[in-house]
Amino acid sequence: MSYKNVTKLSSVVSASKARISDTDRLVDELRRRIVSNQMPPGSRIRENELAEEFDVSRSRVRDAFGILEERGLIERIPNKGAVVMRLEAGSFLELFDVREVLEGLMVRLATQNTEPEHWDDLINLFGDDLAKAVERNDFNVYLAAIAQFRQSCINASGSDTLRGVLDDIYDRVLSMTRRLMLVPGRASEGFRQHQEILQAMRAGNAVHAEELKRANIRSVRKWFLKYNDFLL
Amino acid sequence: MSYKNVTKLSSVVSASKARISDTDRLVDELRRRIVSNQMPPGSRIRENELAEEFDVSRSRVRDAFGILEERGLIERIPNKGAVVMRLEAGSFLELFDVREVLEGLMVRLATQNTEPEHWDDLINLFGDDLAKAVERNDFNVYLAAIAQFRQSCINASGSDTLRGVLDDIYDRVLSMTRRLMLVPGRASEGFRQHQEILQAMRAGNAVHAEELKRANIRSVRKWFLKYNDFLL
DNA sequence: GTATATTATATTGTTGACAATATTATTAGC
DNA sequence: GCTAATAATATTGTCAACAATATAATATAC
Numbered sequence: 001m002s003y004k005n006v007t008k009l010s011s012v013v014s015a016s017k018a019r020i021s022d023t024d025r026l027v028d029e030l031r032r033r034i035v036s037n038q039m040p041p042g043s044r045i046r047e048n049e050l051a052e053e054f055d056v057s058r059s060r061v062r063d064a065f066g067i068l069e070e071r072g073l074i075e076r077i078p079n080k081g082a083v084v085m086r087l088e089a090g091s092f093l094e095l096f097d098v099r100e101v102l103e104g105l106m107v108r109l110a111t112q113n114t115e116p117e118h119w120d121d122l123i124n125l126f127g128d129d130l131a132k133a134v135e136r137n138d139f140n141v142y143l144a145a146i147a148q149f150r151q152s153c154i155n156a157s158g159s160d161t162l163r164g165v166l167d168d169i170y171d172r173v174l175s176m177t178r179r180l181m182l183v184p185g186r187a188s189e190g191f192r193q194h195q196e197i198l199q200a201m202r203a204g205n206a207v208h209a210e211e212l213k214r215a216n217i218r219s220v221r222k223w224f225l226k227y228n229d230f231l232l
Numbered sequence: 233m234s235y236k237n238v239t240k241l242s243s244v245v246s247a248s249k250a251r252i253s254d255t256d257r258l259v260d261e262l263r264r265r266i267v268s269n270q271m272p273p274g275s276r277i278r279e280n281e282l283a284e285e286f287d288v289s290r291s292r293v294r295d296a297f298g299i300l301e302e303r304g305l306i307e308r309i310p311n312k313g314a315v316v317m318r319l320e321a322g323s324f325l326e327l328f329d330v331r332e333v334l335e336g337l338m339v340r341l342a343t344q345n346t347e348p349e350h351w352d353d354l355i356n357l358f359g360d361d362l363a364k365a366v367e368r369n370d371f372n373v374y375l376a377a378i379a380q381f382r383q384s385c386i387n388a389s390g391s392d393t394l395r396g397v398l399d400d401i402y403d404r405v406l407s408m409t410r411r412l413m414l415v416p417g418r419a420s421e422g423f424r425q426h427q428e429i430l431q432a433m434r435a436g437n438a439v440h441a442e443e444l445k446r447a448n449i450r451s452v453r454k455w456f457l458k459y460n461d462f463l464l
Numbered sequence: 465g466t467a468t469a470t471t472a473t474a475t476t477g478t479t480g481a482c483a484a485t486a487t488t489a490t491t492a493g494c
Numbered sequence: 495g496c497t498a499a500t501a502a503t504a505t506t507g508t509c510a511a512c513a514a515t516a517t518a519a520t521a522t523a524c
Contacts, residue, residue: 021310021507047476057509062477066295070302072396078253079476079515094393097341101333102397109329161326164304165334165397254478279506289479294506311485311506 022056026064029054034073034084035175041086045074073171087172089228095172096221100214102166107197107213110156111206119202122152126195134191139181142191146177149194176224179231186223193219254288258296261286266305266316267403267410273318277306305403319404321460327404328453332446334398339429339445342388343438351434354384358427366423371413374423378409381426408456411463418455425451 030050033039047065051058065082068074076082125145133141154163180186193216200209224231262282265271279297283290297314300306308314357377365373386395412418425448432441456463 046474048474058476059507059509063298066298067302070299076476081476081516091393094391097337097391098334098393098397101337102330105329105333159326159329161323161330161401165330165400168397168400169393278504280504290506291478291480308506313486313506 022054022060023063023067026050026054026056026060027067030064030068031073031171034068035171035178037175037178039084041084043084045082045084047082071168071171087175087232089232091172092176092224092228092232093221095169095176096217096224098169099173100217100221102162102169103217104210104214106150106153106157106162106166107201108206108210109159109162110153111201111204111209113158114156116202116204118156119198122149123195123198123202125149126191126198131191134187137187139178139187142187143177143181146190146194149198180220180223180227183223183227183231186220189219190216254286254292255295255299258282258286258288258292259299262296262300263305263403266300267407269407269410271316273316275316277314277316279314303400303403319407319464321464323404324408324456324460324464325453327401327408328449328456330401331405332449332453334394334401335449336442336446338382338385338389338394338398339433340438340442341391341394342385343433343436343441345390346388348434348436350388351430354381355427355430355434357381358423358430363423366419369419371410371419374419375409375413378422378426381430412452412455412459415455415459415463418452421451422448 030039030045039045045065047058047061050061050064054061065074065076069076069082073085074082075085125148130142130145150166154166157163193212197209197212197216200212262271262277271277277297279290279293282293282296286293297306297308301308301314305317306314307317357380362374362377382398386398389395425444429441429444429448432444
């Protein structure tokens with residue numbers, strides 16, 4: 001659970017001192033390697049190697065492992081070691097159900113808690129330039145835009161509790177999103193859906209925006225089911 | 233995130249050896265003290281004291297603290313120490329929104345994935361005896377029944393992902409439930425609502441059961457708003 | 465040559481000692 | 495007596511050595 005982030009932020013603000021610990025650095029970097037598939041599922045990760053690479057003591061690595069385990073990114077088997085968590089089709093499908101209700105809620109709260117004009121920036125971001133980027137399969141640009149959308153919505157929702165549970169599943173969602181991006185036609189459909197959602201948010205129609213976001217997740221789920229042989 | 237539980241379980245099963253580590257014992261006991269208000273929010277908790285009390289090294293206590301921090305039960309301020317996380321009215325309200333969609337999903341999936349007869353035991357549990365217990369304010373019995381309901385639903389949903397996010401917020405939900413139990417009239421209303429939900433589940437009407445469960449949470453929210461001066 | 469037992473190596477688990485930091489108590493100055 | 499500086503104590507943070515366990519390599523029996 002990532003209340004830690006919130007906590008950290010507030011304590012940093014109050015102390016006016018952005019000290020990042022070795023453990024946090026490790027967690028971030030390992031997280032990055034895992035979700036980018038640089039460390040694919042099942043990879044064995046050794047404490048000593050990482051301690052040497054990052055020039056920290058093994059204790060720091062173990063602390064980082066504890067956090068990654070709690071977040072479900074790695075699996076630790078006592079006295080044997082740590083491996084990157086394996087994701088099966090089943091857990092992907094489960095994830096869609098949870099995402100559907102949570103991201104729907106996110107969009108609804110975000111719409112309710114802001115003035116319509118608040119979304120003009122995002123509507124602009126999801127404009128012609130991004131459409132062209134999607135056309136030429138520039139996935140990184142599109143991924144960044146989606147991340148922006150998500151971040152803005154969570155912030156606007158004003159719910160740290162929701163942020164916490166969404167952060168919890170974020171890494172798994174990201175790895176799935178990256179894969180699905182490759183499926184022909186999925187990216188452009190997702191782009192259009194986000195445009196529609198933003199229109200509903202701009203119109204202040206929270207309930208409709210929620211339903212569109214839920215439909216969006218259900219649509220991703222359908223694509224996943226169709227292509228899961230290639231995706232797993 | 234409590235995928236750890238799932239992981240532990242499977243590895244235990246495969247190894248046929250239920251070895252509980254010192255760290256796990258510590259986490260469970262501290263969790264219990266926190267949710268039972270034996271360690272109220274804001275309490276300072278010292279590593280040395282606990283290490284001595286449980287006769288373990290300070291490292292084990294620190295590991296436990298790391299897990300509790302990740303779960304949002306305690307807050308650690310660098311070089312200062314750990315305190316039990318404070319809950320304000322705002323975060324309680326946020327929790328209701330998240331609970332509404334997640335527990336609704338839980339009930340829907342549980343209904344979809346089981347035969348109607350599966351719920352006969354629970355319907356029986358939520359019968360006249362429990363009604364009388366609620367009448368005479370026997371809260372522990374009612375709490376146990378609710379926990380049973382929750383557990384059965386999560387199991388029936390078949391989603392470890394859902395289990396994970398629900399476990400994540402469980403401790404905070406429990407502390408709220410315990411407090412609301414004291415509000416006159418709330419317990420008996422909650423009891424009736426659970427009966428209705430179970431009827432819908434018995435009838436195999438997943439969508440209706442979901443809506444009833446969501447209405448149930450909204451109802452709890454209303455009671456909380458009315459009495460929050462006494463509850464916080 | 466294969467399978468089993470034994471040894472050697474590598475890896476994780478745990479601890480106590482020490483360092484860094486914060487909190488409390490004491491003193492000095494006015 | 496009150497405040498500020500200093501010392502003493504308590505608490506958390508970090509590390510490196512050691513123990514326990516698992517894996518790999520070697521030797522032995524048949």
